[in-house]
Amino acid sequence: MKKNIVYFILLIAVAAFWFGLKTREQNKGRQARVNRSRLVFEHFQKEDIAFIEMELPGERVHLELKGHDWRFQDNHLPANNHYVDMLLKCFETLTYGDYVSSSVEDHYRYRLDSKSRLVVLRDRNEREITRLYIGKPGENYRTAFFRQGDSADVYHTVTDFFITTNRPTWYDRQIWNVPESAVQFIVLKDGSREIRLSSTDSKWMDHLGRPCDAKAIHQILNLQAGDAYETRQQELKQTGSVVLDLGVNKMTLHLYREGQTTKAQRESTPDLTYVLSENILAPFFDGKNTDQENH
Numbered sequence: 675m676k677k678n679i680v681y682f683i684l685l686i687a688v689a690a691f692w693f694g695l696k697t698r699e700q701n702k703g704r705q706a707r708v709n710r711s712r713l714v715f716e717h718f719q720k721e722d723i724a725f726i727e728m729e730l731p732g733e734r735v736h737l738e739l740k741g742h743d744w745r746f747q748d749n750h751l752p753a754n755n756h757y758v759d760m761l762l763k764c765f766e767t768l769t770y771g772d773y774v775s776s777s778v779e780d781h782y783r784y785r786l787d788s789k790s791r792l793v794v795l796r797d798r799n800e801r802e803i804t805r806l807y808i809g810k811p812g813e814n815y816r817t818a819f820f821r822q823g824d825s826a827d828v829y830h831t832v833t834d835f836f837i838t839t840n841r842p843t844w845y846d847r848q849i850w851n852v853p854e855s856a857v858q859f860i861v862l863k864d865g866s867r868e869i870r871l872s873s874t875d876s877k878w879m880d881h882l883g884r885p886c887d888a889k890a891i892h893q894i895l896n897l898q899a900g901d902a903y904e905t906r907q908q909e910l911k912q913t914g915s916v917v918l919d920l921g922v923n924k925m926t927l928h929l930y931r932e933g934q935t936t937k938a939q940r941e942s943t944p945d946l947t948y949v950l951s952e953n954i955l956a957p958f959f960d961g962k963n964t965d966q967e968n969h
Contacts, residue, residue, distance in 0.1 A: 709770055709773075710769065710770060710771055710772060710831075711769050711770075712769060712770050713767075713768065713769055714768045714769065714770055714822065715765055715766070715768060715804065718765055718766050720759075720762040720763075720765075720766060722797050722798075722803065723739070723762060723795050723796070723797065723803065724738065724739045724796065724797055724798040724800075725737070725738055725739070725747070725795070725796035725797075725800055726744075726758065726761070726793065726794070726795060726796075727792075727793070727794040727796070728791070728792065728793050728794075728839065728844075729791065729792040730791055730839055731791070735844050736748065737753050737758065737844070743755060744758045746844075746845075746904075749904060749945060751845060751904065751943065751945060751946050752845065752846040752943075752946075753844050753845060753846055754841075754843075754844055754845065754846045754847065755846070757838070757841055757844060758844075760834070760838050761793070761838050761839070764833055764834055764835045764838050765795070765804070765806070767833075768820075768831065768833055768835070769831050769832070769833075770829050770831060771817075771829050771830050771831025771832065771833075772829065772830045772831070773827065773828075773829055774819065774828040774829060774830050775827075775828045776826050776827045776828070777826065778826050780828065781809075781821075781826070781828070784809040784810050784819035784828055784830075785809040785810040785819070786807050786809035786810075786819060786820070786821050786828060790807040790808060790809050791807070791808040791809075791835075791836075791839050792805070792806070792807055792808075793805075793806050793808065793839070794806075804822065804823065805822065805823050806820060806821075806822055806835075807820060807821045807822070808820050808835045808836060808839065809821075809828075811836035812830075815836050815837050816832060816833070816834065816837075817830060817831065817832050817833065818830070818831070818833050818835050818836045820833070820835070842901060843901055843902050843903060845902035845903065845904075845946065846902070847898055847899040847900070847901065847902045847948065848897075848898055848899075849897040849898065849899055849927065849938065849940060849948055850895075850896075850897055850918075850925060850927075850940070851895070851896050851897075852895045852896075852918055852920075852925065853895075854873070854876075854891070854895055856920055857873070857895065857918050857919065857920060858872070858919045858920065858921050859871065859872050859918075859919040860872075860878075860891075860894060860916070860917070860918055860919070861915075861916075861917040861919065862894075862914070862915070862916055862917075862955055862958055862959075863914050863915045863916075863917075864913070864914045864955045864958075864959045865913060865914065867959060869881060869958050869959070871886055871891070871958075878891050880958070886958065887957050889957075890954075890957035890958065893954060894916060894954060895918070897927070897954070899938070899948035899949055899950055899951075900949050900950060900951035901948070901949040902946060902947065902948050902949070903946075903947055903949075904945060904946065904947070905939065905944060905945050905946060905947045906947075910930040910932075910937065910939075911930060912928050912929065912930055913929055913930055913931040914928075914929035914931075914955055915927060915928050915929055916929065916954070916955075925940070925941075925942075926940070926941040926942075927939070927940055927941070928940075928941065929954075929955070931953075935949065936949075936950040936952070936953050936954070937949055937950070938950055
């Protein structure tokens with residue numbers, strides 16, 4: 675009888691131990707899931723950010739918020755606001771993911787040493803809010819290793835940080851976006867040839883009364899470059915121009931041809947050179963006789 679009681683007590687003890695162990699494992703798993711989904715910047719407010727410094731492969735990008743627009747800090751040229759919003763969204767949604775290592779010696783394995791991408795955010799008083807190191811991406815570039823500030827801790831998480839910082843340029847490639855109703859005339863020059871376009875009943879005609887391609891007009895008025903960079907000291911021979919006559923003022927774009935490449939500079943921002951993905955004058959001039967007198 676006593677032996678049965680002892681066995682029964684031992685059985686209860688083993689069951690209690692197993693249950694406790696199982697509970698601890700479940701709690702540990704739950705805690706791990708909670709930690710993985712925990713936000714790195716729980717109180718992040720993108721409205722607090724006024725300065726962004728990026729150390730990226732082959733370039734340094736320092737941006738400053740001016741009013742509602744981001745500009746390069748050194749030359750005050752316009753930056754791509756959409757790209758900056760995407761970058762700040764990455765900070766806003768960044769989670770810890772999986773803890774990997776706390777050893778400085780391991781940083782090179784995850785490209786979190788001198789080869790890392792560095793992003794520093796500062797407030798309006800230029801006080802550093804955070805310093806984030808972005809390391810090696812995953813196979814699909816939707817994950818990355820990262821560490822924060824002076825901490826040696828390495829984490830691996832789902833994030834678009836690598837894709838977001840892998841831009842051909844941070845300059846704003848939107849040359850202009852002008853409503854059709856605001857334009858009275860468009861004057862196009864290609865070498866010695868010139869075409870004057872005007873709109874009647876929402877239909878664009880050239881000075882010889884020939885209809886213009888609506889798609890080509892839309893491209894001229896909503897002009898987007900394929901690339902943009904700070905203008906360097908170089909001799910560019912002007913080969914054409916686009917002038918939008920808005921009545922009270924004009925918007926002018928100078929065009930330059932280098933082989934098969936068309937470059938452009940706005941008269942208002944000559945320090946920024948745009949590279950166009952195609953010759954925007956071709957639909958208006960190719961195969962057309964423009965030698966007759968303008969109306």
